Amino acid sequence: MxxxxxxxxxxxxxxxxxxxxxxxxxxxxxxxxxxxxxxxxxxxxxxxxxxxxxxxxxxxxxxxxxxxxxxxxxxxxxxxxxxxxxxxxxxxxxxxxxxxxxxxxxERGRSNAKALAAQEAERHRIARELHDEIGQGLTAVLLGLKQLSSAVPEPVRNDLLEVQETARATLDEVRGVARRLRPGVLEDLGLQAALTALATEFSSHGMHVRRVTSPGLPELGAERELVVYRVAQEALTNAARHSQARSVCLALRRQGPEVILTVDDDGVGLRGAEEGTGIRGMRERSLLIGAELTVGPGDTGTSVRLAVPVEQR
Known part of the structure; x- marks a missing residue:
């Protein structure tokens, strides 16, 4: 009625x-x-x-x-x-x-899947152009500067060496940006090696990252491994930029029918702040693979937990 x-x-x-x-x-x-x-x-x-x-x-x-x-x-x-x-x-x-x-x-899941797939394709394209075009161009500049350094007068040589060091540092930065855009180590060596490289990269920037991995982790598949890597990357980036963290624990473990990724830092925590685009992006990615993402206060700072269900074979 x-x-x-x-x-x-x-x-x-x-x-x-x-x-x-x-x-x-x-x-x-x-x-x-x-x-x-x-x-x-x-x-x-x-x-x-x-x-x-x-x-x-x-x-x-x-x-x-x-x-x-x-x-x-x-x-x-x-x-x-x-x-x-x-x-x-x-x-x-x-x-x-x-x-x-x-x-x-x-519909939101379908549109997000298409948007994230397009985003990854664009990341790969930009990374390839950085590596193939800008990287090769800077390498040619470095080789030219090296040849000129032996032919210029001594007063100019020191200035030329400084320019050469600046070009070399720029080349290293371009390669680092390309690696962050397209994690080639994830495709070539797998998830654990990619997380190790990620932890090493952030540790070299003044934040100590301790990595914990349990043995015998199952294969998750390319799509799920990419989501785990991107969530870990975003969580470490947030810890470095916003949490003022000095140390972070990056762990990947098997727990029953799930693989659990945890990123715990000792920073200042969320302090009641609203979720930004980074956390919302992590949630969008986790929904695509049926994973559960939890972001909240940890023992000392912020804790990010991603539970990825293991595919039954």
Whole structure:
């Protein structure tokens, strides 16, 4: 029954009950209302209002739950649904809302997968251009400067050597950017070697990264390993930029049917800050592979935990 007619029926039922009670009750109302008659009328009115409010509250309770869920729903934390039942005028609305959430989560997952795939392809393209074009160009500059250093006068040679060192440092930085954009070690040597290289890279920038890995880790597949690597990379980047951390523990372990990645730092923590684009990006990636990401306070700083289900063979 539509909600409009349900409300009309409830109010009509209450009025009928009130009218029948007044008609059958052995009471009368004088031309001048007496105190005892006024008490009966007030009590009857209160009873009608209370009965009407109880019936309406029972009928519209699912609508209140729907409003609360709509205010708190987050597509990055999927799976929340309203309980469905066969009673109530708003149950078709509840079922429709749950179906809408299902479609939104499915479409969001598909669009995120396409967007992240395009992002990785663009990362590979930029990394290849940095390595093949800019890297080779800087290498040619270094070779030319090396040849010139033996032919220029002594007063100019020191300046030339400084330019040569600047070009060499720029070349190293370009190669580092290319490695971060396209983790070739992940494709060539696997996830554990890539995490080791990642820990070494961040340790060389003043933050001590301790890596812990349990033996006998299963193969996760290229897509899942890439997500684990990107989450670890983003978590270490956040620890270095925002947490003011001096040491970080990067761990990869097997726990039942899941592989668990944890990144724990000793920084200042989240301090109630809202999630930025980095954490939201990690959540988007984890949803693509059915993993569960948890970001919150740790023992001393911030703790990032990614639970990746192992594919059953």
């Amino acid at each position: 539509p909600l409009y007619w349900r409300v009309c029926l409830i109010n009509g039922l209450v009025f009928v009950v009130g009218t029948a009670a007044l008609a059958l009750a052995p009471v009368t109302v004088s031309a001048t209302v007496l105190v005892s008659e006024a008490v009966v009328l007030v009590l009857g009115l209160i009873g009608i209002v209370v009965l009407n409010s109880i019936l309406l509250r029972t009928s519209l309770a699912p609508l209140d739950r729907l409003i609360r869920l709509m205010a708190t729903v987050d597509l990055q934390r999927p799976g929340r649904r309203l309980p469905e039942s066969r009673n109530g005028a708003v149950e078709p609305l509840v079922r429709g809302f749950n179906a809408m959430l299902e479609r939104l989560e499915t």
